[in-house]
Amino acid sequence: MGSAERKERERLQRQNLIIDAAEKVFMSKGFENATMDDIAEEAEFSKGALYTYFQSKNELCLSIVLRGLKVIASEFHNVASENISSIVKIEHLASTFLKFYNNYPNYIFAFSNYKQHRAGCKLESPVLLDIDTENKSIRDMIGSIIQNGKQDKSIRSDAESDKLSYVLWGELSGLVPNLLQDMGKVDSIELYNYTIMLVSEAIKSRTDLI
Amino acid sequence: MGSAERKERERLQRQNLIIDAAEKVFMSKGFENATMDDIAEEAEFSKGALYTYFQSKNELCLSIVLRGLKVIASEFHNVASENISSIVKIEHLASTFLKFYNNYPNYIFAFSNYKQHRAGCKLESPVLLDIDTENKSIRDMIGSIIQNGKQDKSIRSDAESDKLSYVLWGELSGLVPNLLQDMGKVDSIELYNYTIMLVSEAIKSRTDLI
DNA sequence: GACTATTTTGACTGATGGTCATTTTTGTGA
DNA sequence: TCACAAAAATGACCATCAGTCAAAATAGTC
Numbered sequence A, B: 001m002g003s004a005e006r007k008e009r010e011r012l013q014r015q016n017l018i019i020d021a022a023e024k025v026f027m028s029k030g031f032e033n034a035t036m037d038d039i040a041e042e043a044e045f046s047k048g049a050l051y052t053y054f055q056s057k058n059e060l061c062l063s064i065v066l067r068g069l070k071v072i073a074s075e076f077h078n079v080a081s082e083n084i085s086s087i088v089k090i091e092h093l094a095s096t097f098l099k100f101y102n103n104y105p106n107y108i109f110a111f112s113n114y115k116q117h118r119a120g121c122k123l124e125s126p127v128l129l130d131i132d133t134e135n136k137s138i139r140d141m142i143g144s145i146i147q148n149g150k151q152d153k154s155i156r157s158d159a160e161s162d163k164l165s166y167v168l169w170g171e172l173s174g175l176v177p178n179l180l181q182d183m184g185k186v187d188s189i190e191l192y193n194y195t196i197m198l199v200s201e202a203i204k205s206r207t208d209l210i
Numbered sequence C: 001g002a003c004t005a006t007t008t009t010g011a012c013t014g015a016t017g018g019t020c021a022t023t024t025t026t027g028t029g030a
Numbered sequence D: 001t002c003a004c005a006a007a008a009a010t011g012a013c014c015a016t017c018a019g020t021c022a023a024a025a026t027a028g029t030c
Helices: A003-029 A036-043 A047-053 A057-080 A086-103 A105-112 A114-119 A126-151 A161-182 A188-203 B003-029 B036-043 B047-053 B057-080 B086-103 B105-112 B114-119 B126-151 B161-182 B188-203
Strands: none
Touching: A003 A036, A003 A047, A003 A057, A003 A105, A036 A047, A057 A086, A057 A105, A057 A114, A057 A126, A086 A105, A086 A126, A086 A161, A086 A188, A105 A114, A105 A161, A126 A161, A161 A188, A161 B161, A161 B188, A188 B161, A188 B188, B003 B036, B003 B047, B003 B057, B003 B105, B036 B047, B057 B086, B057 B105, B057 B114, B057 B126, B086 B105, B086 B126, B086 B161, B086 B188, B105 B114, B105 B161, B126 B161, B161 B188
């Protein structure tokens, strides 16, 4: 009798409904002002029930981060399988991230509060592991694009793909949301593109330049 | 009778005592766990009194950010006046920031929560203006280093100093604390240096390279 | 239908940022 | 030294909100 499996499936479904509700509430009220009571009401559960699905508000927030990561990972996968040179792939990753930012601004906001939520979470929390796994998979994808780029000569042969994948993903997921949020005077999109151009120039094969 | 001026001076002094106390408490208990009551006790004021000096906890936190900015700005000024090529100055700024991070980790932590506090602050708040001014002054300093670098030929002639100053300061103040905080496996200092090296390569004059 | 296990509820608690009427201190002029 | 006003400080109090838990409702099983 697979009733245990069905139960587990249903549990995951309800968990997802709660995340849906949380996203809605965060979107309309902002992360700071959204309360667990709001989310409970939107999800049509009692507050107590939320806590059987998530250990804490922070964990719920991290679940939203995880969702965002999965969305962006799948879009990155599409880019990775395009039939273009690796350096252009890297540039496409950047523009994909910008599109992602425009399409799902609430995910980006979740990203920018990520550390806070992570700090306020139990280390054993499974969401943390899932996030780390997802991040690693994204870095690996970037790393293999770089490796390929060294072979197809579009990326400098001395690029260190393991470090570079950290740096590139850090730039996209960390710096960029910063840039896009708080500059008043300067056009932030222009700044974004300039940053990407800089990094791209730095890792491009020299032969492309002269 | 200059009693009004003296009063104002004393008021500022007391304000600074409170910031001192807040720093101490934040340092020992962490930003998240420090309460206004804790700070009041450490400062030897009542909680109510704190609120005659700061409109909110967020504003108090931003005051600490402002202090950190002033410290780093003064250290940057020292670098700017060194007798070295501009590109090396840029690299010195980076290592100075790293030293700053080691010497005053609590300021960096304040930086990383900056947006949160800013968001929770009234727009009219004078600290906001002061922070913006300080940031601009730091960017201007970086901008003029870049301009000089274009003259002494250590920096590419096509570098756009206005954008670049945003990007560089953004990397240091935003990305770098990120890098330094959350990577487990990879040596974060190495990653930091790699990032700086990348950016520096990107803006270096080509003649330095071949 | 009886009995158990699971899920859900919502009133309650504790913590904490912020307020405000009241008290204390300080400064001034006579 | 006293009276009086202005400024500063107090701390009890309030509102909000994350998180808890005993009790109720529901689902599953024989």
